Amino acid sequence: MSTSKIAFSRRGFIRTSTLASGGILIGFNLFNSCKPNAKPPVDLAQLDYKDFNAFIKIAENGAVTIFSPNPEIGQGVKTAMPMLIAEELDVAWNNVYVVQGDLDTVNYQRQVAGGSQSIRFGWEPLRQTGATARQMLVNAAAARWGVDASECTTHEGVITNAKGETLGYGEVVADAAVLEVPENVSLKDSKDFKIIGTDATNVDMDKIITGKPLFGLDYKTEGMVYASVLRPPAFGQTLESYDDTAARASENVIDIIKFDNKIAVLAKDTWSAMKAKKALVAQWKADEELESTEDHDKILLALLEGNDVDVLRADGDVKKAFAQADKILERTYEAPFLPHNCMEPMNFFAHVTPEKIFLVGPIQTPQGTAAGIAASLGRKPEEVHLKMTRMGGGFGRRLYGDFAVEAATISNISKKPVKVVFSREDDMTDGIYRPASKYKIRASIKDGQITGYHLTEAAINGNMYGLIPNFFPAGAIENYQVDAANYQSKITTGAWRAPYTNFLAFAEQSFFDELADELQIDRVQMRLDLLQKVKGTTDDRIQYSPERLEGVIKMAVEKSGWGNKPDHIYQGFSAYYCHNSHVAEVADVVMENGEPVVKKVTCVIDCGIVVNPLGARNQAEGGVVDGIGHAMYGDFTFKNGVPSSKNFDTYRLIRMKEAPLVETHFIQNNLAPTGLGEPTLPPAGAAVANALKAATGNRFLKQPFTKQYELMNNTKKEILG
């Protein structure tokens, strides 16, 4: 046993009480406790349970229920977070029942799914909570036996004393509930873990495979009406006038409401609402010229050449390095907008009454959304009650609560319980897209060494932020500079799976491939040489660990058979750090009937301790295939403010036949867990692009690759997974 290094004021974040039904309820405020500088609430005695965002319930029959605090978007935290509690509580995982917690107040520090952070932040406090609860149960049993607590042990929900007498957790919960919450509880050593590191099936598995109501779109309540919303067809337009005569005459229509430049059709069922919406006749106007991708391309390329940039990091003197170079390598990489296309289209339920605002649905940011709705309707935050459902995908889209605000606004006007349902067309054309972006990377070479590295970003509405310029190869090259420029557009953009780096990684990892060719050294060796220079760095801005990046690179070489493959298998290498994890990937491409096919990807991850390997591998595989799919096929442009695609007949997502086999390996260590939902995605595009170069001789600088491939080869044929 080892005592945790982080000091918690456990009284500030754990509270217990007896349940009317018998048993004990242990509430804890996870997200207050994980902030190092968190202050306990002012008046602890006044704390109500609604101020806690996660609970453990132990019934008198010993049954354990854990209310999982974080939103589930498919990344597995609803399974993994309770595993951390159950480990220290020392109960059998099979006997734990997991429920999604509600959001009852807006006082939480972090009840967000995004940035692959849930497990990272929950690692200490969740285990502390389990350990504290276990200690209280042990103390209660020890008091009953009249023995010292230190002579008692636990195993899967049963407490045993030195004489061999036993008591089940359920038998002592009533006593435990009135005990002091103990301080300084020790945590298990990682070698003693029984649940952490074992395979646990998705906790919602039975409901998913039998089709039980689970997602936002499945929610239904008495008197609920369905709303289909007509929004401007082009970004930059406003509503001028409309005629709803035909729509009102459509079957099952209840009302038609204009709000915020939009028109909502309320009907008795979804189909009737969607059908009536098509009968609306609206005139739209634009005060300024509407935007097109053609213009964006010119603007962004001009920004790359101009001086209107923010310098995000500058080491040494890149100008001088380039002036003195023997050779300069320069490349420009280009990526389109991308819609999120969560499989479950956006939707939300709202019922606004004079007493309260009741919200139900899939949202990655319940706290911010609840607060935003309270503010926009001029209500008090405590009047808002938000219930989270499972989400049919998030990928960043459900960080934005626009659809929940719409539902609340429509309910507020109509005085009805309303569910807003986006059609796929609404979902794809009223998106908050991954910004279109371009990178120019230049490197100077002198005497066979890389002496300078200069990366410039130009992105719609901006992309990079403060920490990114401190990722690899920052610290490895003496003269190093990262600049960013942006163009403010009316097209809404935001976070998309692995935000900021999903395309940046492609650009840099493709560039390294060419740089290695230029230097005539092995592309893996070049990366290892660069990492050597970062070891022992005193620059505390550097975000990655050179040792851990080296670790994944070396294992990827070994596991993929890098350099030892038969001639017909062409490999591409990529290694990247983001979301606090280090990942290396090798893609294998073969030529079949004259066309390249991506057969396999070997993926090595260092994300610290893997809480649930079964779920973790699923995330990792999904991230790789998702990254490849969007790099190969994701194409989304605008013409006069109108998106180029609105459904899956014209927007291509990767499918079964194109998905390569993914072989995943984790670095085994005892370091605290880091992100997993995102970090395998960014390196995937470059691993494939580098393999495609080896296989076809074509260097892909733009995404999607299929479009480039057709242009390069004047063919309709395509790259397959």
Added chain:
Amino acid sequence: MPTYSLNLNGKTQTVDVSEDTPLLWVLRDQLDLVGTKFGCGIGQCGACTVHIDGNAARSCSMPISQLAGKAITTIEGLSHDGSHPVQQAWKEVDVPQCGYCQAGQIMTASAFLAKNASPSSEEIKNAMHGNICRCSAYNRIHKAVEVAADKLV
């Protein structure tokens, strides 16, 4: 509105809806069978897959008026307790990520395996190609179809 009688999951159900209403929305909104999912509404993603007379079909593109006399099975009717070999295989392999596409995947796989109990990898890929999984759980979907095929033999 006209009345329609459906042979659904072995029972007869009656609904009053307009004739162009897709089966998907009848299931979800009128009959509270929400296991069948809405993904695209145009027959492109497979989230809404059901069986009609044993064949996989897109319920989003199937007007209620065309279903007279046909036997419809939804995910809720595939088994009453999740014990169908395909459902069990999905559980064993731990296929779902977000889980939203999975009812459709299971319905496609079960109709396919009913006709071809020992498929090749190629045949599995072809059969499942019409179902999008935005979470890209394709490796596991493929594996689960193989596991289910073994159970069915």
